[in-house]
Amino acid sequence: MILKFMARQCRVCGFPWLISNVMSWNDNGTITIVMQPEMKAVILHQGFIDALFSGIGARLGVSIEHIAFEAQRNAAKEVFDSTFNMIPGMRFALRFKPVKRFSVRYFNLVASDCGMCHSDVVNFEGVKSGVSRITNPFYMPMLAANVVGAFEAMERVPYKAEWEESGPDTYMLKVEQTGEKPEIAQRMDLHIEPSLPGKGRLESCSHCRAPRGLSHLEWKPYDGMIIDSRTKSRVLLLDGYTVSAVFREIRRELGDEVDELLMDAQRQWTIAHVSLLGLTPTTEPLSPEKLSEAYVEYLSMLPLHGHGNPVSFKAEDGSIELVVENPYDPFLLAGTIKGLYEALEKTESDVSREEVRPGVSRFVLKPA
Ligand SMILES: [Zn+2]
Numbered sequence: 001m002i003l004k005f006m007a008r009q010c011r012v013c014g015f016p017w018l019i020s021n022v023m024s025w026n027d028n029g030t031i032t033i034v035m036q037p038e039m040k041a042v043i044l045h046q047g048f049i050d051a052l053f054s055g056i057g058a059r060l061g062v063s064i065e066h067i068a069f070e071a072q073r074n075a076a077k078e079v080f081d082s083t084f085n086m087i088p089g090m091r092f093a094l095r096f097k098p099v100k101r102f103s104v105r106y107f108n109l110v111a112s113d114c115g116m117c118h119s120d121v122v123n124f125e126g127v128k129s130g131v132s133r134i135t136n137p138f139y140m141p142m143l144a145a146n147v148v149g150a151f152e153a154m155e156r157v158p159y160k161a162e163w164e165e166s167g168p169d170t171y172m173l174k175v176e177q178t179g180e181k182p183e184i185a186q187r188m189d190l191h192i193e194p195s196l197p198g199k200g201r202l203e204s205c206s207h208c209r210a211p212r213g214l215s216h217l218e219w220k221p222y223d224g225m226i227i228d229s230r231t232k233s234r235v236l237l238l239d240g241y242t243v244s245a246v247f248r249e250i251r252r253e254l255g256d257e258v259d260e261l262l263m264d265a266q267r268q269w270t271i272a273h274v275s276l277l278g279l280t281p282t283t284e285p286l287s288p289e290k291l292s293e294a295y296v297e298y299l300s301m302l303p304l305h306g307h308g309n310p311v312s313f314k315a316e317d318g319s320i321e322l323v324v325e326n327p328y329d330p331f332l333l334a335g336t337i338k339g340l341y342e343a344l345e346k347t348e349s350d351v352s353r354e355e356v357r358p359g360v361s362r363f364v365l366k367p368a
Contacts, residue, residue, distance in 0.1 A: 002102075003109060010207055012205055013205040014215075014217075015205065015214075015217075015219065016219055016221060017208070018109060019113050025202050029195075029306070029325060030240075030303075030306055031043070031240075031305075033079065035083060036079075036086070038193075039078065039079065043235050043237055043304070043306060045235050045273065049138060049142075051266075051268070052266075053139055056250075059261055059265070064246065069142065069145040070184050070185045070188045070249075071145075071188045072242045073185065074189060074190060075245070076148070076150055077152045078190055079239055100127070104121055104130065112221045113221055114236055114237040115138065115224065115234065115235060115237060116137065116143055116236055117136050117138065119132050119224065120132060127155050128177055129176040130174070131172060132172075135223070136223055137224075138234070140163060142242070144161040145161070148175055151175050155177070158180060158181045160175070161174065162176075188249060190241040190245065191245075192241070193358075195359065196325050196359045198311075214304055231273070233276065240328055243332065247331065250262070262332075266335025266338075267336075267338045270335065270343065271343045273339075274344065277297075279297065286344060294344050295313065295315070295320070295344065299340075307327065308325060308327035311323050318367055319366045320365050322337060322363045324360070324361050325360050326359055331353075333361065338365065347368070348367070350367075
């Protein structure tokens, strides 16, 4: 009954009730979890996830699946731990099987509303193990890690996961209690830092308070997907820490020289994204007015996606300077802005970035 209530969608804008009540779109370029206001979330594109985890792995010649798994496991555990800890009496109630069953169904609802997958419990033996059928996972290793992290938050012991394909985009996922976490998991702790305040104003739905700037999102909770109706591409809501933790660990394993590769993957993906959005309709250079409109349109999406708050933008003699507060990941954002610049100005570029003060990054782009 409660879950049915939580699964409703806003009759005005279609936003899932759970998302508009559990998450907050703030005036400082962040999306946070209401019960733990320092815990950030972001909207990411499926194309970005594919470019990062499949593309980068292929270009580096190593698999980064295990790194992504461990980063996501820690992040999911943190999110669900905070949920359980904030509800009075919940830790005690979690000793009982019906409450555990309710929690697992809640995990499934969160996964489908966040566009991660559709999940059905096939077999739930309580604390020891469980089997689910997963359809349309956004990226199976990270999805499995989410389930493991959720179970670890519920039971407070380490779990492991294994899965096998059972049909088109469908997997049987088994999670099971295990003794210890691998050593790498200890290094993947989240770096949760406070955000700077901001004055950005996002218009919101009069009925559910979800941001109106996201009205192009089509929520398909039964399929476990969210579609950006402008580009027909899939997006998802994810914690705001996994990708940075993965970057940190790849750098630790492979050295700083991977920075260029990571930034280039993001640059290439952004160029394709700008084109899908129809911001570069011809191969001719845009007029100064159209150019400025295109920058404003793309940059206005940053706060809606929880990627940061653009507070200053200057364009002069073919160069641009942009200041962003609370960037989701300054390094990733440098790749985004480089891609945006190159797509709109139709020229290769040099980007420099500097942390003006904690939580504030300045990016300067010039033709190469
Ligand atoms: Zn609404």
